[in-house]
Amino acid sequence: MAELCLALAMLGLTAYAVLGSADLGAGLWDLTAGGAERGGRVRGMIQRSMSPVWEANHVWLIFVLVILWTAFPVFFGSIMSTLYVPMFLAALGIIGRGAAFALRGQAATLNEARFLGALFASSSVIVPFCLGAALGGIASGRVPVGNALGAPFESWLNPTSLLIGVLAVVTGAYVSAVYLAADARGAGIEDMVAAFRRRALASGVLAGAIAIGGLFVVRADARDLFDGLTSGGGLVFVALSAVLGAATLALVWTGRVAPARWGSAAAVACVVIGWAFAQSPDLLPGELTFDEAAASDATMTALLVSVAVGMLVLVPSLVYLYRLVLRGDLQQQFEPLDQRFRPITANDHPREEPSP
């Protein structure tokens, strides 16, 4: 039963790693899109694609937290109290992201949009980095059981954490570029397909390089984790992820962005699963196995039953949402962000006359 609950948490984490990081990664492209005019189209594309799905993507994070504290309460208490600094920073970053999302659709001047864009972009780097660094602290065995017993900084500022943090940022950028390229293809905005393909290729190669180089870092810093990743189930999924990652890059290279979207998601999922194998049977390496951490059977049964029932409602709803999105029924009009502001004079209402 503990395994099933862990699988649920992993499912949620994967969903967040794929969907949430696609959203967060977009912030990075927003940041690097260039000056107002040059970057206007890229920013408009991001705004158009991300608005309808942002909130649903984000709920996965809450899902993970809830499963963890219900099914593995001691684990949750220990990581939150030791890793409080990155968790707190990530929480602040999430506020920034949400605020930027909520407000930017209404920004009326280029400067406002720019400010909110900067907020969006910076939180897009902070959130995946901090969450990744926290995972690195867990995986490298730096979190003891207890109330804030670990080192407040070394637990997440160490080679493995830095590696996973950076990897999370770059992977998010990659997944999001692939997603946006596919979305632009669906909407028939070809110059944006090209723009995001370029970005996907660059960040994909970078992510691959960091991942491979990172293995040496992990080997030096967290030998147990390295051994787990390079043997048994860990090895299978790491290898699978590498193959999928390479295949996706090839798809992007040859312009088949729609299937690449699925490939990149699967590659990320494989990394998460590989990590779970590498660490098993420990939740906190050397401290706590997941059998020890597991809640009572009654709780886990209740949790599994309610998740199963919940999924009956959730899955069709999600399918409906993504079908509408993929068909382009919910996307707002594509509107390069700089153009939106062109007809404005000092203090009028920008949207009154939709530009022809």
Next chain:
Amino acid sequence: MEAFVLAAADFAGRLGESNQPDLLWARELQALSFAVHIPLTCFGIAFPAMVLFVEGLYLRTGDPTYRALAKRWSKVMLLMFAVGVVTGTILSFELGLLWPNFMATFGDVFGLAFGLEGFSFFIEAIFIAIYVYGWDRLPPRVHLLTGVPIVIAGLTGSLFVISVNGWMNHPVGFDIAANGDIVNVRPWEALFNENFWHEYVHMYFAGTMVVGFLVAAVYARAWLRGDRSKYVRTALVVPLTVAALTAPAQVVIGDWAGRTVADLQPTKLATFEGLAETTEGAPFHFFGWYESDGQIKGGIEIPYLLSILAYHDPNATVQGLDAVAPDDRPGPVNTVRFAFQAMVGIGTLLAVLGLFYAGVYWRKRRLPRTRWFYRGLIAAGPLAVVALIAGWVTTEVGRQPWIVYEVMRVEDAVTDASGLPFAFAAVALVYLALAAAVVWLLRRLASRPPDVEVAEQVDA
């Protein structure tokens, strides 16, 4: 209950003792975050139904005014939801960041509720996106239907959190073994604890009142400025009617809440009044100051009122603060007293306002004409928010020093991490900025003439 009290003396939880010098900052940070989140979530509770009602009017009559209004409101709804989501996410982090030992010890007892709640958030997030971005894209009837899950999820989303809060006040569904272990967990029993029902109904009505009066207040201003357009009239009447109907009912529900507290948490009830000693036929003081010697200085004494409130019997015996050890008494007493009085006072005023409106409408079939009514409405919106927060202060501070009533103390639940004052400052700054941004945005939305919404329809 008896078994809990015995165990509580040396109950330290699964992560062991804590030694946090800044406990107060942790509490203030938690309180601040709730005070920001809860008013926002009221819009999730009550607003979708109003939006759908107006959209339904449009479908029935075809009048574009209704459509413009529903569309405008749905944008506000999305904004409130997005901000509610981020503040709610902060709360989820804070539960672990501030109270790790509480989560580690009891996460499996009450976690189920949050699990169920997660699904309702999912549904809400999904359909709110479909609804708001689906205007003009989906067939009108389908569009209306996609709003229904939002209404339902608004109800269930708050249901499960409140069940957790009810459980913290009336902890059931587990046993404590002699060695302090939590055993024999019964999650469903914890979910439907006895404190849950009145809290849920009371909160649901509070949310409805808050949204009703706040939205009505916005349009009462336009009304006072002389705008009698159909748009403003509809936007005023719909929320006002809802608020006017719920406000009087809330007094009755509040009475139910008070009697349940008298039953389950007599010490909390004693704190509402500052009743030092167990008294037969206990009085109630409006205003005044509770002194450390147990006297109420100043204030207006109403004899027997506390006994009547708690037991509907002027001669009933009400348990005083002296029934528990000084360490186990909630504090500061005056915070709870004033919070309780603010809530009850405002609740009574709002009920009168609601009855006045209902009376005029009943007899004359029109809106009240006196300008004072509209001025009152403008005040009523913020006052309802004050009552809401005051009610939570009553409940939460009145539960102190326990995080889990008579089982676990807040000082045992709190994190051992450092930097809490800094965290408080950072979060406070961020919330200030967020509040400024939301106000700015709402004003921006309001400054656009409603025909913006209709014009797009002509294009489509």
